[in-house]
């Protein structure tokens with residue numbers, strides 16, 4: 001089955017850890033998602049797809065913007081993350097929100113059922129990205145918009161590269177992921193993103209750069225922060241999965257030392273670089 005590893009990760013420990021740290025993740029990613037959502041510009045009454053909606057923060061934000069005359073559909077491969085998203089929507093008393101547990105790259109949405117599609121870091125995990133975006137394209141009305149935010153390269157995101165650099169002196173690093181392979185940095189090359197979206201049928205593809213300071217895990221002690229960081233990072237999780245306890249302890253200690261200069265009451269405070277991508281289904 002396609003995307004098996006991603007399904008296992010997001011519906012297994014990776015998803016559970018994200019649920020556990022939902023408040024911290026939303027604190028860290030909130031400003032980046034809001035910026036991308038402003039680019040999409042949801043309008044009252046629109047029906048919008050939230051791709052890889054996870055625990056639902058952006059789905060709820062979109063529901064607020066489209067109002068009761070509109071609706072938002074959160075789609076995600078992860079059962080535990082969607083369960084929390086559903087609870088949050090119920091808790092907020094929102095009637096214009098629905099969630100579906102689907103793999104975007106396999107799912108045939110109803111044709112032309114959404115005015116727009118959005119994602120906060122939920123589109124980089126497809127094995128077949130052109131298939132996934134073709135499904136999104138089909139689901140959009142003529143003239144429909146797409147907007148998402150994705151990470152630029154690890155080198156521009158020290159919250160990732162600092163860990164990789166620290167680990168490289170302690171363990172044999174896995175070979176770099178093939179270009180475009182599923183993972184947080186799959187969309188680091190703008191030409192690759194443009195190619196995928198064009199192949200899926202989208203027009204008027206535009207990327208804009210954004211650099212912003214991130215606050216990760218505010219209010220947590222540093223060793224606890226490093227454990228949380230390791231649990232949620234797919235590459236790190238894979239590397240430490242079968243490691244003897246002593247070696248794992250060495251790694252945690254080294255990461256604590258490396259990240260200490262960036263730790264304060266605000267959490268780990270590090271720079272980030274993202275792209276906001278917008279595209280359109282031509283109305284011709």
Ligand SMILES: C[S@@+](CC[C@H](N)C(=O)[O-])C[C@H]1O[C@@H](n2cnc3c(N)ncnc32)[C@H](O)[C@@H]1O
Pocket residue numbers: 003006010025029033051052053054055056057058075076077078081102103104105119120121122123125126
């Ligand atoms: C980095 S998380 C972002 C979650 C959420 N958008 C947020 O910002 O909190 C990536 C999300 O994409 C989802 N995802 C990964 N591959 C997917 C696929 N093929 N179809 C649907 N969702 C997928 C994961 O389950 C996860 O919820």
